[in-house]
Amino acid sequence: MIRLDTRFFSAELKQSANEFQSEATAALAAVKRGDCSGGEFTGWYDWPRRHGFALAEEVKQYVANIGRFYDTVVIIGIGGSYLGCRAVVDALSHSYASSLSRGSKSVTKPQVVYAGHNLSEAGLIELLDFLSEREPIVNVISKSGTTTEPAVAFRVIRDHMEQRYGKAEAAKRIVATTDASKGALRRLASDAGYKTFVVPDDVGGRFSVLTAVGLVPLALAGFDIDGLLNGADQLFRSLEGEGLATHPVIEYATLRRAAFAAGKRVDILAYGEPRLATVVEWWKQLFGESEGKSGQGMFPAGLSYTTDLHSLGQYVQDGCRNLIQTFLNFSETLPVSLGGQKLERRLRVPHAAHNDDDLGYLEGRHVSDINQAAMIGTKVAHSDGGVPSLELNLRALSESSLGELFAFFETACAVSALLLGVNPFDQPGVEAYKKNLFALLGKPGFEELGGELRRRL
Numbered sequence: 437m438i439r440l441d442t443r444f445f446s447a448e449l450k451q452s453a454n455e456f457q458s459e460a461t462a463a464l465a466a467v468k469r470g471d472c473s474g475g476e477f478t479g480w481y482d483w484p485r486r487h488g489f490a491l492a493e494e495v496k497q498y499v500a501n502i503g504r505f506y507d508t509v510v511i512i513g514i515g516g517s518y519l520g521c522r523a524v525v526d527a528l529s530h531s532y533a534s535s536l537s538r539g540s541k542s543v544t545k546p547q548v549v550y551a552g553h554n555l556s557e558a559g560l561i562e563l564l565d566f567l568s569e570r571e572p573i574v575n576v577i578s579k580s581g582t583t584t585e586p587a588v589a590f591r592v593i594r595d596h597m598e599q600r601y602g603k604a605e606a607a608k609r610i611v612a613t614t615d616a617s618k619g620a621l622r623r624l625a626s627d628a629g630y631k632t633f634v635v636p637d638d639v640g641g642r643f644s645v646l647t648a649v650g651l652v653p654l655a656l657a658g659f660d661i662d663g664l665l666n667g668a669d670q671l672f673r674s675l676e677g678e679g680l681a682t683h684p685v686i687e688y689a690t691l692r693r694a695a696f697a698a699g700k701r702v703d704i705l706a707y708g709e710p711r712l713a714t715v716v717e718w719w720k721q722l723f724g725e726s727e728g729k730s731g732q733g734m735f736p737a738g739l740s741y742t743t744d745l746h747s748l749g750q751y752v753q754d755g756c757r758n759l760i761q762t763f764l765n766f767s768e769t770l771p772v773s774l775g776g777q778k779l780e781r782r783l784r785v786p787h788a789a790h791n792d793d794d795l796g797y798l799e800g801r802h803v804s805d806i807n808q809a810a811m812i813g814t815k816v817a818h819s820d821g822g823v824p825s826l827e828l829n830l831r832a833l834s835e836s837s838l839g840e841l842f843a844f845f846e847t848a849c850a851v852s853a854l855l856l857g858v859n860p861f862d863q864p865g866v867e868a869y870k871k872n873l874f875a876l877l878g879k880p881g882f883e884e885l886g887g888e889l890r891r892r893l
């Protein structure tokens with residue numbers, strides 16, 4: 437079970453966080469009932485039990501039936517339609533998987549590549565070069581089915597697939613995840629006869645990692661989707677019953693709320709293991725899009741330690757005192773899937789005959805212990821420097837602990853946004869940019885806005 441260590445958070449803020457406790461437990465109850473602000477988008481809550489486990493069976497069946505004709509999974513999507521999946525892949529894959537020989541025991545899964553999360557022409561050209569030497573399967577994911585970035589990437593990649601394999605064979609290598617009935621992608625997929633999965637109406641993009649949005653590409657890429665759902669289910673079950681005021685979900689939400697009330701404006705999620713970078717990107721989207729509206733919300737920032745201790749660490753220690761920080765800590769960061777735990781794959785600082793680098797005092801110590809010491813030292817230093825610091829502790833890095841973390845942050849984020857008085861589940865700011873993009877590119881229906889923008893420019 438996830439643990440929140442608050443020892444290095446300011447006593448004053450902990451005191452004022454207590455004042456938000458009953459509001460927070462009421463907000464959680466409203467999320468459970470679906471009658472909070474934006475309540476029509478609370479379908480992610482308790483998702484594994486309500487739909488997830490059944491969906492996982494369907495997804496596994498689909499993956500088993502198509503067979504492993506592919507060595508590469510192309511995931512086309514942006515924001516909530518790709519970050520959760522990528523977070524799992526990056527956290528649990530060998531960092532050098534693409535360069536290691538395919539026979540290596542660390543490389544048993546297909547390679548996962550991404551498109552549609554930017555508008556880089558160079559990136560797409562390079563991806564096509566790469567795909568022409570691989571056997572790809574393509575999962576295009578868009579809830580609305582109209583987002584420009586994935587739509588453009590999909591048109592390019594679909595063209596590549598159809599030219600290379602012919603329309604019928606290409607259709608077998610494409611799976612679409614989108615709305616049940618609306619949007620261009622749904623229409624296109626029905627016309628072309630693609631296999632489809634549904635993004636539920638009541639789950640928004642950034643809360644959708646445990647739905648088909650995450651499960652389909654992760655299952656195609658060989659990850660343990662049952663583990664992911666089990667971890668999340670464990671977290672949701674821990675939120676049953678009464679006496680939740682001291683639950684880590686409520687504590688995290690109320691401490692953040694108290695920090696915001698006290699003028700804190702930047703919330704850092706710090707990690708000592710580089711493979712967690714995309715988990716933190718997912719968290720940034722979740723909190724940024726859920727809270728950042730109507731002038732509210734702390735700016736969510738991610739810092740990679742110890743790398744960033746040699747750049748932004750100076751600011752965190754000594755700059756403007758409007759920061760709080762949480763350290764994301766797994767008990768074991770070599771993923772179980774790569775031999776962590778089971779094989780005791782550890783690395784010690786080796787013996788050197790002469791102590792010419794002055795590292796004799798570290799001989800025989802695990803590198804991860806040195807990293808841990810750096811994290812603890814940093815936490816104390818930053819807290820002494822006036823940055824209230826939390827630590828989130830999880831079990832060994834695996835699908836299951838990531839599932840638990842996703843459910844934890846989703847629930848805490850919904851409660852935290854409700855405590856700020858904003859709807860956690862809309863994203864009017866994202867829509868504003870999407871409309872301007874349509875208008876500037878001349879999409880039919882956006883002529884008036886296009887004219888207005890051109891006049892201003």
Ligand code: PA5
Binds near residue numbers: 514577582863
């Ligand atoms: O959280 C959200 O809803 C957004 O960030 C979306 O995930 C993102 O804009 C992509 O939208 P879509 O899946 O409709 O292409």
